[in-house]
Amino acid sequence: MRYRPMPPTVFAAARKRLYKSLPPGSLVILHANDVYPTNADGTLGFVQSSDLYYLSGVDQEETILLLFPDAPDPSMREMIFLRETSELIAVWEGERLTKDQASAASGVAAGSIHWLDQFDRFFRMAMCQAKQVFLNTNESLRATVEVETRERRFITRCQQEFPLHRYERLAPLMHELRIIKAPAEVTALKEAIAVTESAFRRILGFVKPGVMEYEVEAEMIHEFIRHGAQGHAFSPIVGSGKNACVLHYIINNARCNDGDLLLLDFGAKLGNYHADLTRTIPVNGRYTPRQRDVYNAVLRTHRHARKLLKPGVQIKAYQEQVGAFVEEELIKLKLLTRAEVKAARDRDPSRPAYKKYFMHGTSHHLGLDVHDVGNMWQKLFPGMILTVEPGIYIREEGIGVRIENDVVITARGNTDLMPTMPIEVEEIEVLMAGGNSKRAGRITPVAR
Known part of the structure; x- marks a missing residue:
């Protein structure tokens, strides 16, 4: 792997936190994600199950994690099952984890690391002793799952082979654990952010009228790979002109024209942690007065939103407060009138005018x-990491501006994880003109 793995103590601690949430006699089983086919003999790149990685640190396909903390046999309390490597696999695909390597990555005892052909035997032994079984599914509110996953196939198998067992949902427990980040996780995200900042600074020196959006995307991935990142954290948005008003624009095939703004929403994936940055820059290096006014309105909204983020705040209520603030900014920009704001609120409070x-x-x-x-x-709660990304999109003017930083919630409020990322109009213009930033960037990843 390209990235430096976190210490095994991080994953062992995560498992211990999970055990505190389990009733006595619980069995937990998690599977790696599938390697999904495309066409002919092609496949998509492997992406590990976030939950399995969080509890094991193993970043390899066909992996199974079995946790049975109350097992009478101590060797069965934590087990990992791996795809057995071979000379053929080594020649065609490269080396896979040995048992000792998996033990070193996860903190699971080497004697409890097994090849996959041993899973059925241990699975039956554990099922016959467990009082309840926790299985995993994707319970993200945003998810649209149209394929049968490895986890779903395993649920079907369990229910067929052991129909009288009591099955429980693991996802709520994992959500509760993962939402609060350990210090090592914050450090991992800072590393991804450092690489992202390096890419953004590179882009500021590259963009000029006539370049293609996909050329800008190429600058991103060049910098990511150069610093050892796994790649893009998500499909990057490189939207110039009217394309900046398309929220999930990922075609990135238009020419960046003189006088247009360029919206960049991107981030590096490093150590399986994802940075998420958005900046909106002028293609020719200088904001017009109107572009500057819109940008600064979004920047003021961004800073107001940050002031609101602190322990005890509910995101839904916070969003309404941010909406009220941006509404005032839209009035100043002469995009809304107070009469329109009031009329929209009276007509349907769920559809305020600012939307x-x-x-x-x-x-x-x-x-x-x-x-x-x-x-x-x-x-x-302290330890949560969130983005802050307000925007204003004026389709009739071909202006779309979004500004996004990543923050961690602290006891008193929040801390910006992107403190040196260029954000001010003047700073961006100076850097695009070849000058130096007033703030030094973290060009290389932070060492653990």
Whole structure:
């Protein structure tokens, strides 16, 4: 793997936290994600199950994690099952984890690491002793799952072979654990952010009228790979002109024209943690007065939103407060009148007037997934990591501006994880003109 793995103590501690949430006699079984086919003999790149990685540190396909903390046999309390490597696999695909390597990565005893052909035997032994079985599913509110996953196939198998067992949902427990980040996780995300900042600074020196959006995307991935990142955290948005008003624009095939803004929403994936940055820059290096006014309105909203994020806040209520603030900014920009704001509120309170120009949420959780575990009804606690990403999109003017940083909730409020990322109009213009930033960037990843 390219990235430096976190210490095994991080994953062992995560398992211990899970055990505190389990009733006596519980068995937990998690599977790696599938390697999904494309066409002919092609496959998509492997992406590990976030939950399995969180509890084991193993980043390899066909892995199974079996946790039975109350097992009478101590060797069965934590077990990992791996795809057995061979000379053929080594020649065609490269080396796979040995048992000792998996033990070193996870903190699970080497004697409890087995090849997959041993799983059925241990699985039956554990099932016959367990009082309840926790199985995993994707319970993200945003998810649309149209394929039968490895986890879903295993649930069907369990229910067929052991129909009288009591099955429980693991997802709620994992969400509760993963939403609060350990210090090592914050450090991992900082490393991904450092690489992302390096890419953004590279882009500021590259963009000029006439470049293609996909050329800008190429600059991103060049910098990511150069610093050992796994790649893009998500499909990057490189939207110039009117394309910046398309929230999930990922075609990235247009020319960046003189006088247009370029919206960049991207981030590096490093150590399975995802950075998420958005900046909106002028293609020719100088904001027009109107672009500057819109940008600064979004920047003021961004900073106001950060002031609101603190322990005890509910994201849904926070979003409403941010909406009220951006509404005032839209009035100043002469995009709304107070009469329109009042009329919209009287007509349908769930559809305030500002949503014409700011139609998405301000924050989402971030971590092992870009849209990490958590929902808008939960209250914030120290250790949660969120984005702050307000925007204003004026389709009739071809202006779309979004500004996004990642923050960690602290006891008193929040800390910006992107403190040196260029954000001010003047700073961006100076850097695009070849000058030096007033703040030094962290060009290389932070060492653990």
